[in-house]
Amino acid sequence: MKRLKLFVPLIIFIALGSLLLKGLELDPNEMPSALIDKSLPEFRLPSLENPEAMLGRKDLLGQVALVNVWATWCPSCRVEHPYLLQITEQEKIPIYGIDYKDVREDAQQWLRKLGNPYVANVFDEQGKLGIDLGVFGAPETYLIDQKGVIRYKHIGVVDDQVWLKHLKPLVEQLRAEASQG
């Protein structure tokens, strides 16, 4: 009986170890957003391309679309950029950009140099819209439906894996719903 007590540490460790094993399959970067299934917040901010033109929530509605938070100071955004160009090209999905806490000239030059995947860009110099959206850091990508309800949020670079595994199935589902309803 006494000998059995000595097995207690081993048993505790095995229990702990199996939880760690389970933990390996989970991705700590996957953050549920408080805004999932909520409406995109209202805003009124200038367009990046034209400081005179103001953009608002309404301008982003009508289609299933991606909203991508980016900035020129963000190295991962540069990595993500070519892929965004590729999906607008291939998947015919509109991407709206939110240029987050950036310098206007830098951002305009970035788009001229690297190509512009965005239908329109909101210039969020102070990061106000970023706060309303609960942005952790660029890049972040939101999937909104045609009514402007946020359906999915991805933190970090969107690449093939993210697109195929999470975004694309949801986009197709939302489009199907839209065409039925």
Add this chain to the structure above:
Amino acid sequence: MLPELGHFTLILALCMAVPLAVIPLIGAARNNQLWMSYARPLVCGQFVFLVTSFACLAAAFLMDDFSVAYVAQNSNSAMPVQYKLSAVWGAHEGSLLLWALILSGWTFAVAVFSRNLPDELVARVLSVMGMISIGFLLFLLLTSNPFARLLPNSPLEGGELNPLLQDVGLIFHPPLLYMGYVGFSVAFAFAIAALLGGQLDAAWARWSRPWTNIAWAFLSAGIVLGSYWAYYELGWGGWWFWDPVENASFMPWLVGCALIHSLAVTDKRGVFKSWTVLLAIFAFSLSLLGTFLVRSGVLTSVHAFASDPARGLFILVFLFLVIGGSLTLYAVRAPEVVSKPVFGLWSREILLLLNNVILVVAAVTVLLGTLYPLIIDSLGGGRISVGPPYFNLVFVPLMCVLFVLLGFAPKSQWKRSSTNNLKRELFMAALASLGVGVLFPLIYGGELHLGAVLAATLSLWIAITGARDLITKGRKSGFGRLSRSYLGMQLAHFGLAVCIIGVAFTSIYSEQRDVRMSPGDSLELGGYRFQFDGVKQVEGQNFSAQEGQISIYQGDQKAYLLQPQKRVYLARRQSMTEAAIETGFTRDLYVALGEPLGDGAWAVRVHYKAFVIWIWMGGLLMGLGGFLAVTDRRYRIKAAQSEKIPVATDNGVAEVSSNLGAKA
């Protein structure tokens, strides 16, 4: 060419580790001298090859060899040379190589300094360390080769070491921390060897003690440095965040602390053997767990290395083998606990047992808090995080009890309860600490803050009881004849007292302001006037920076000029905040630049940090205490003896070192 040599010697080191893990172990089981004698040469070989391998990687960094992927990712030609060198361990692959190198260094040290221990024991210890080494070398070679090349399209210029890590702190923090982590592998190996040999006696504990002390001292220094680095480099004036990775270093420290005390009991009194062995296993297991948490990507943390699941799986399997294996061995071989108390209620044994219980409970609390988010998540409960409130809530009361008990420690005796005479003496000490403990916050803070009273009283209680004992013992036997292990203990306990003041007073008396400041604006804080004189542009070797000019006035006199920077590192356009600090004995003035707000105005963060330096001074004293204890004559006598006893020395290193040991 050099990277290939590095890769090749890494493989050769593995070729040494494999026979090391097998041959001496079989030799010890069969009592075969020849097989056992393989251990030392293999250890030397492994060490030499790993040093070569590490030197090759360092050379690749110094020569800007960007065809090596790891170099290209973490270094560029504009980086100052000292950061090129520290970039060697700035990311996953290189730091793992450092781990392996330090492990082989410890193994080498054991081989050199254990010539007077029984052959079977040494053979087993070295074999066990060889097994651990196999795990890490395989991990390096299979999942994280630092020598992988980017050929044929090698970049002309590298990326950059994370600017946060381009700092003197990073040059020393990881090596010290790893010395500590890996150092516990020695105590672990001794424990496993003792379990294998069935000789779990006082001698085993005596041999483990210096190794445990020194590992713990390194770990203390590493943690202190890390904490100080976070304080001045992260720019928000915090010094401990209960971040998972900080916890990963703190848990082995707590358990190592328990182990040091428990080994003392086993050494002197021959009791608590099973418990001590378990602690030795536990301390090293927590070091390994820390490695897992940092490198597998299961937790989010500022420290987390870029990680992939294959690595996580590898370490987890390795964890299962090492910890599961050793706990199984423990379950089968550990002596059964005999519950025959042979000591009085307030004897030193009981006090040390209580110390152990509290420290282990504290470590388990931290472990639980660290893994709780992971556990909830893997049980499907969603994402949560456990923050400082939890840790402070459980940790502070536990520590208070520990500190109260510590005051009884110096006067306590083995076996017996203390006498009435001592009780009176302790009562006086308690009264004195309480008296000053109440007065001090009253005078310093102007009000009776309960937390400050508690901290000051406990700190004084530890310091006064320690000092009294030091004086009594010193008078009795002469101060020069007090043993270094005793002085080391006193120093470490005194360090703890200093640390308590630092931690408590910083959190109680510090003030902080986040303000918008235009040139000419000023604000009052902690009796100083901070005036913002605008921002200058300065250029560094690989960054350019906006440097705030902040004059600090004391009364009407300009006392200091602080120049915090907002840097942009050129290679990846990463921005960094460099705080400016004026350090004093009882307070730090701390200024950091936030964001520019237009029209020359900046968001500025100003801190008045009371007694903050005491935290690290205390931590350093604890570490120094650990080092001092290791230099005790008790441990050196053995080295001197080994000179007299004719031992067949097959290499000069051992002779030289034993000579050094005798003279030092």
